[in-house]
Amino acid sequence: MAATREIAVGGLIELRESVEGAPAGARGGITDVLDPGHVMVELMSLPSKPILDRIVVVPLDKLRLVEPARRH
DSSP states (O other): OOOOOGGGGGGGGEEEEEEBBBBOOOOOEEEEEETEEEEEEEEEEOOOOOGGGGEEEEEEGGGEHHHHHOOO
């Protein structure tokens, strides 16, 4: 599970389990942090699909943080 303090918009994640039809291992960027304990992700590693099919809501325990969001 990702450290909650590192979860922020712009972070890169990988799914640890399948979510809403997206397979485990799919990667994408966090587009919004939702309560309680969920993030909205745009999956970029999936084949070309309509954009709405690539957006999923992921519980924090089903993702792995690959790269934290860059802070400016």
